[in-house]
Amino acid sequence: MADLNFYTGTMDCGKSTLALQVDHNHRARGRVGLVFTSHDRAGKSTLSSRLGLSVEAIEVGDEFHFWHYTVDQLTQGGRIDYFVCDEAQFYTVDQIDQLSKIVDELSIDVFAFGILTDFRTQLFSGSARLIELADRVHTLQVEALCWCGERATHNARTEDGVMVIEGEVIVVGDVEHDLTPDSDVVEKVVGYEVLCRRHHRRRMTAATANAAAMSPDVLPF
Ligand SMILES: Nc1ncnc2c1ncn2[C@@H]1O[C@H](COP(=O)(O)OP(=O)(O)O)[C@@H](O)[C@H]1O
Numbered sequence: 001m002a003d004l005n006f007y008t009g010t011m012d013c014g015k016s017t018l019a020l021q022v023d024h025n026h027r028a029r030g031r032v033g034l035v036f037t038s039h040d041r042a043g044k045s046t047l048s049s050r051l052g053l054s055v056e057a058i059e060v061g062d063e064f065h066f067w068h069y070t071v072d073q074l075t076q077g078g079r080i081d082y083f084v085c086d087e088a089q090f091y092t093v094d095q096i097d098q099l100s101k102i103v104d105e106l107s108i109d110v111f112a113f114g115i116l117t118d119f120r121t122q123l124f125s126g127s128a129r130l131i132e133l134a135d136r137v138h139t140l141q142v143e144a145l146c147w148c149g150e151r152a153t154h155n156a157r158t159e160d161g162v163m164v165i166e167g168e169v170i171v172v173g174d175v176e177h178d179l180t181p182d183s184d185v186v187e188k189v190v191g192y193e194v195l196c197r198r199h200h201r202r203r204m205t206a207a208t209a210n211a212a213a214m215s216p217d218v219l220p221f
């Protein structure tokens, strides 16, 4: 029996690295797989890890149809044992439904990887559908840490290190370290920072915590 697996965690916790390892290990045992991604930082049709590894991947846009694509491949005599699906938070609900049908009707294992919530702590629709349908949901064991040392649980979007709460849901970017607000620079550096829930709610990033350290700790709001 094939399974639909969802591996999740915050940004920067090792998901793409694990996706590359899963593909490597299954391929090493003679299994035939397809690798998919969406909006990877390294560019279109690439699955990349911050460790520097990357592989070519099939880009999943909103119009991509997993079921039609897979049936076409199989009809042409191709063999497929598994899918590795990175950045699955960006997939549509229909695409996740197609993946579950592929598991059930074509006995293809699916390993999906993605973050759960956006910069406003709202579930991505693709991630929510995976939570609803997956046979197994795994939280990655490598934990990214908040600047305070606690386990990071949420993803903040920042401009020059200061947390923002307005904007488009999809903004491709990376976690930024050691940012300090610089009023002299016109172009703000947009990035992400992983935070514990308490500091996400307080909108307190490493940069603003550093600034606040100069004044007595105000009561939590
Ligand atoms: N220079 C490094 N040395 C060791 N590990 C690193 C280094 N740079 C990044 N990493 C590891 O890579 C992880 C991020 O990997 P990645 O697969 O890109 O994460 P995700 O896909 O979840 O954003 C970090 O949590 C860290 O453990």
Ligand SMILES: Cc1cn([C@H]2C[C@H](O)[C@@H](COP(=O)(O)O)O2)c(=O)[nH]c1=O
Pocket (backbone or CB within 6 Å): 010, 011, 012, 015, 016, 039, 040, 041, 114, 115, 117, 118, 119, 120, 155, 156, 157, 169, 170, 171, 172, 173, 174, 192
């Ligand atoms: C929180 C959040 C993230 N994103 C983007 C930023 C990155 O390009 C990816 C996550 O990649 P990672 O491999 O897990 O680091 O998602 C976004 O578009 N919107 C958000 O709210």
